Amino acid sequence: MKILLIEDEPKIGLFLCEGLTDLGHTCDHITDGAAALKAAFSGGYDLIILDLLLPTYNGFEILETLKGIPSQAPPILVLSALSDTKHVIRALDLGAIDYIKKPFDFEELLARIRKIKRMQSQNPIYHLQIDDLQLDLLTREVTRSGHNIQLSSREFMLLEFLMNRPNQVVTKAEILKGVWKINFDPGSNIVEVHMYQLRKKLELDNSNSLIQTVVGRGYMIMGDIIKS
Template identity: 55%
Template sequence: MKILLIEDELKLAGFITDGLKHAGHVIDHAADGSKGLETAMAGSYDLILLDLMLPAMNGFEVLKNLRSFHNQTPVIILSALNDTEHVISGLDLGAIDYLKKPFDLEELLARVRSVQRRSLAQGGLKLQVSDLKVDLLSREVCRAGKQVILSNREFSLLEFLLSNPNKVVTKSQILEKVWDMNFDPGSNVVEVHLYQLRKKMDRGYETELIQTVIGRGYILKGEVQKG
């Protein structure tokens, strides 16, 4: 998933970012409420982790503004303000969960997985494209019955292609969804990772599932079955 963390405690933010990246997620970070709101509105995120006691704009204001602008990205509040009144206020404003500080990283990862399961369930937890089978929750990939071992970034790239089957996606769209907001768009990192992914997925097979559309982008072609 692509996650936005809005947190002003830099040490904690670094701890959370490292943990989520290790779990295979793509993370952007904003250190104040105003920048967090701007980033949330400009980007495309699967989840927002939101502190409440933020400079420039507090978390309640960020959440209220998000919902007033019809941004329905799931929000989990992370806060030391743990009395019942604050919890209720956050949930009433549209947060889906409230995690009290201090918390264990494994507890946060469990909450994130819960959001991910809900999201995946809407589109199907398992996908099959031709002879390629992908379990989006366990992150297992098989082609023609043979397991394909992918890095976290390669799996995120495949997941994005699978979310847009038989549609051309541009390099800019891939950078936005699979890499963080500060990544240099002039880099060839997309081409390098796509080359590695195609080598693992398509080399040795009669049909190439991932194809380049010259001048436009890339496409994952095949009959998609959800299960």
């Protein structure tokens, strides 16, 4: 893989690039946020490993900028000393595919990279459709009966998670792990709030509700799925 490493700590950057190169990857190391954006826009990378605490532009600003060009931006794996759940959630909301907290184990990083590589090597799915609801994974557009529906990044991820599991009950714990990357229940109503907002946006005038609440178990999206 051709990897762009955006990391302002020289020792960490050297360690990572040497380790990745030894394993056959190509690694370009950049320490400055502005230079990193320029490199990312140049294209050709299979993966970006991104620190959040950077000079010029921080990692959140880089994620925000790259989110606007999903067709050009490669997967972004965040590697950061910011360990609070709020930072993880914000990075994932802005489009990061994964998040590893420093200090980290190099073998774990390699495992995450292998997972991303496997995802890229599989036959890609760009479009999901259930009844009159369509989701485009490249343009990140959602339409229903021809009407464009504006979703937040998290709402989009939640809808994609459900549409990949049609007619299947998914629990709150499964949603937290799959969409928020949280392996425990933080005791908040974050899933319920986002589910309510998503349903409200999807339920156009005279349209049936595709997302059902299964009392005591979780949620389920109903319909025949078409993947292409």
